[in-house]
Amino acid sequence: MIQTLAFYLFAALVIASAVMVIMARNPVHSVLWLILAFFNAAGLMVLVGAEFIAALLLIVYVGAVAVLFLFVVMMLDIDFAELRAGFVKNFPLGIAIALVLAAELIFGIGAYQAGQLELGVASGVAAPALDASNTASIGAVLYRDYVFLFEAAGIILLVAMVGAIVLTHRRTENARGQQDISRQVRRNPDEATVMKQPEVGRGVDL
Amino acid sequence: MVDLEQYLPILIFLFVAAALSALFVFLPMGVSRLTGAHKPDAEKLSEYECGFPAFEDPRSQFDVKFYLVAISFLLFDLEASFLFPWAVSLEYTGWTGWSAMVIFLGILAVGLAYEWKMGALDWQ
Numbered sequence: 001m002i003q004t005l006a007f008y009l010f011a012a013l014v015i016a017s018a019v020m021v022i023m024a025r026n027p028v029h030s031v032l033w034l035i036l037a038f039f040n041a042a043g044l045m046v047l048v049g050a051e052f053i054a055a056l057l058l059i060v061y062v063g064a065v066a067v068l069f070l071f072v073v074m075m076l077d078i079d080f081a082e083l084r085a086g087f088v089k090n091f092p093l094g095i096a097i098a099l100v101l102a103a104e105l106i107f108g109i110g111a112y113q114a115g116q117l118e119l120g121v122a123s124g125v126a127a128p129a130l131d132a133s134n135t136a137s138i139g140a141v142l143y144r145d146y147v148f149l150f151e152a153a154g155i156i157l158l159v160a161m162v163g164a165i166v167l168t169h170r171r172t173e174n175a176r177g178q179q180d181i182s183r184q185v186r187r188n189p190d191e192a193t194v195m196k197q198p199e200v201g202r203g204v205d206l
Numbered sequence: 207m208v209d210l211e212q213y214l215p216i217l218i219f220l221f222v223a224a225a226l227s228a229l230f231v232f233l234p235m236g237v238s239r240l241t242g243a244h245k246p247d248a249e250k251l252s253e254y255e256c257g258f259p260a261f262e263d264p265r266s267q268f269d270v271k272f273y274l275v276a277i278s279f280l281l282f283d284l285e286a287s288f289l290f291p292w293a294v295s296l297e298y299t300g301w302t303g304w305s306a307m308v309i310f311l312g313i314l315a316v317g318l319a320y321e322w323k324m325g326a327l328d329w330q
Contacts, residue, residue, distance in 0.1 A: 168270045
């Protein structure tokens with residue numbers, strides 16, 4: 001009962017906030033609606049028992065990806081009102097793409113329920129592989145059966161890291177306020193100060 | 207369907223947090239309304255922020271360094287989230303899983319060393 005109520009609440013909020021993402025005039029508001037959609041999707045994931053996926057949605061999507069989206073929206077100096085002018089013109093194309101995606105989803109779920117894909121139980125009920133929590137089941141599969149894919153994910157993350165630095169990092173030479181802490185610590189009074197005894201009427205050579 | 211009863215304490219905490227934050231917002235407003243003179247005018251109600259206009263176009267161009275920091279955060283965030291299922295499933299994966307994670311962390315340590323060497327972590 002309460003699960004059904006919670007499901008309809010989360011699902012309705014996901015759809016409503018997804019509609020607001022494309023309807024909001026201000027792109028920053030769009031990103032905020034997207035964050036609300038992520039939160040509700042996490043709620044749906046909790047309802048089907050995928051707690052780790054729910055936590056991942058919050059940690060990665062809300063915590064990092066949405067912030068990145070905000071950055072991109074704020075950094076690009078684009079007149080979004082002008083972009084939006086093509087909304088009516090591109091509407092049929094958008095509908096066509098949405099239909100293709102929906103058809104793929106229906107075919108995928110159909111094949112899954114027909115039992116052609118051996119992903120687990122054909123009824124789609126979340127079935128833990130072991131008598132353990134969802135997180136432990138994911139770990140047991142990911143780090144034993146799919147080790148090479150996991151290492152490939154590590155390589156991809158490395159490539160992303162290097163790519164971000166190559167694309168955006170500009171090394172600025174002789175920047176002001178560059179502080180070399182080890183040089184400061186290494187200084188001692190003998191080489192940092194000099195004693196001078198200037199004669200009367202003469203200056204000091206520095 | 208998952209047993210939702212284990213989420214009841216979180217729900218209770220959420221309600222307590224919402225009630226407390228509402229109290230922090232509305233109690234001072236109510237107290238000041240009841241005890242002080244309430245004569246608003248346009249200048250009093252206008253926002254004041256050190257002489258700058260408080261609202262302007264948010265799409266000002268800013269330094270790309272912020273983006274680099276955000277993307278590094280995203281990558282290391284992902285790396286850390288891979289650690290959670292690994293840590294709770296070590297009894298099933300054993301040394302295979304352990305060494306897989308060590309290799310994974312090694313790959314990303316190479317990335318961290320590269321970032322450090324390129325000076326991407328310096329803020330100047």
